[in-house]
Amino acid sequence: MGAPKLSPDQTAILDxxxxxGHFRSQTQGQRIKCRALNAKGLLRRDPKDGDVWYPAEAVKPAAAEPVAAVPAVVAEPEADAPRRTGSVEIVSMLVTAARLFDEGDIQKARxxxxGAYDLSQAEARFAAKYAATRALVPKFRQLQGDALLMETRCKMELARAYDAAQQAGSAAKKGRPKNVAGEDIFKQADAGLxxxxxxxxxxLVAAEEKAPGIAERAIAARVAAGLAPTRAGLRAAIGTRSATKEERGHNLYETGAEAMHVLLALEEFSPTVLEPACGRGAISRMLEAAGYSVVLSDLVDYGTADANGELQAVIDFRETKPGEGECHDIVTNPPYGEALNSFIAHALRVHRPRKMALLLNSNAYFxxxxxxxxxxxxxxxxxxxxxFSRRLPMMHRDGWDGEKASSQMNTEWFVWERQPDGSYGNTTVCKRVYWPDFMPVAAESEAAE
Structure with a gap:
């Protein structure tokens, strides 16, 4: 096999x-080139300082010779493993992206x-299928991490540019271009996001400002742990995907009226309903408005009272026992997380309500x-x-005072109904509902008619 082909920049770095005796990478473009040389077996990385690179042993004796003459050792794939040249293409793409980023062409770089992220992810999965190429998986994951970091930096720069345009009054806010004077409007589509x-x-920008370098460290940690550096993994690692357990506190997410309008239109309940995770009363108020009496309780004392002024009980529902006679029907948005399964199982095993409606993440079915x-x-x-065929509006956690976000969660009403034989049956019927169809008509619209 011939000597590896190097770009002029790679040749200069290796030289x-x-x-x-070593080379210190100072820009993202240099880091990508050094990693490419590392993949070719020409540089090795300092285990303590990721920006320090040393020439490989095979290179040192050839210091006086042209760099292009340095041989590279490349593992031959198995006979049944198709030959692929993804690494060369990915490195070239990353070098191009880094150059465009440095030149300020952020959209093209992104x-x-x-593309480099998708290609490296596909190559890593392919390499894992064959014994002779599994050793390449870490290399492709490193390239995937490099691509993810570059993509992340591009997104942050584009978001900063969009926010700066909004502050300057030249960008449309909330998708309404009419709030910008003139025709020189910078839209979200212009940012490419x-x-x-x-x-x-x-x-991501806020996380980086709070802890500079957090994205790069999170990506490097996943690669070092032998994990694929994915976008979802990055969001979870640096806390931009969801709140931490400490931030979630008591898991109080108030149920929106949209969900209750649907439920009350489709289901009927016993005259008195049990709400065992009442929170601040979002569900109970609408049940009472529909003519039901409600028995309130919650693990946390929110001071919630029913229409007659009777305060909620403060108790862990999972420790309750059934009272005398028939259990009231149950309607609630139960606490998510570790308590969810045991909460629902306790209701069905111990209380065995005639009917129970719970607002849950669709994943609860699996x-x-x-x-x-x-x-x-x-x-x-x-x-x-x-x-819900259209996602419900975002249910922000109690005490949230940040920006309002759109919901990323698919939710459903799960309704259990006890059968005459005492069981809960063996069939589940699923129906898609479009919640806007169940919203009440505004009073002014009725007056206009």
Whole structure:
């Protein structure tokens, strides 16, 4: 096999490393080139300082010779493994993206970095299929991490540019160009990002300002741990995807009226309803407005009272026992997280309500490792699922005072109904519902008619 082909910049870096004994990368473009040389077996990285690179042993004796003459050792793939040249293409794409980023062409850099991310991810998955190429998986994951970091930096720069344009009055706000004078309007589409991507990029910017270098460290940590550096993994690692357990506190997310309008239109309940996770009364107020009496309780004392002024009970629902006679129907938005499965299972095992309606994440229907999950979805399956074809408005956690975000969660009403034989049946019917169709008509619209 011939000598590796190097770009002029790669040749200059390798020559500097050989002559000086090491090379320190100072820009993202240089880091990408050094990693490419590392992939070719020409540079090795300092284990303590990721920006310091040393010439490989095979290169040192050839210091006086042209760099292009340095041989590279490349593992031959298995006979049944198709030959692929993805690494060369990915490195070239990353070098181009870094150059465009340095030149200020952020949109093009982002597009190329996005392509490099997808390609390196695909190559890593392909390499994992064959024994002789599995050793390449870490290299492709490193390239995927480089692409993700470049893409992240591009998104942050584009979000900053969009926000700066809004502050200057030259960008449309909330998708309404009429609030900008003249025709020189900078829109989200001009930034190359969707509204959701801009929102996520703003959170990345805030995280970087609070802890500089956090994105790069999070990506490097996943690669070092042998994990694929994914976008979802990055959001989770630096806390931009969801709140921490400490921030979530008591898991109080007030249920919106949109969800209750749908439920009350589709289901009827016993005259008195039990609300065992009442929070501040978002569900109970609408139940009472519809003519039901409500028994309130919650693990946390929110001081919530019913229409007659009776305060909620403060108790962990999972420790309650059934009272005398028939259990009231149950309607609630239960606490998510670790308590969810045991909360629902306790209701079905111990209280055995005639009917129970819970607002849940659609993912609650899946999973089998938790025995409680299997019990509530298989042994005692819900009779009906009302899946919202349009996501409900975001339910922000109690005390949230930041920007309002659009919802990323698919939610449904799960309704259990006890059958005449005492079981909860064995069939679940799922129906899609469009919640705007259930919203009440405004009084002024009625007057106009």
């Amino acid at each position: 500097a490393a050989v002559k000086g 597009v190329i970095a996005d 969707t509204r959701q991507e801009i929102h996520e990029a703003r959170k 999973g089998f490792e938790d025995p409680d999950r299997t019990y509530i979805m298989e042994t005692c399956p819900p009779a009906r699922r009302y899946a």
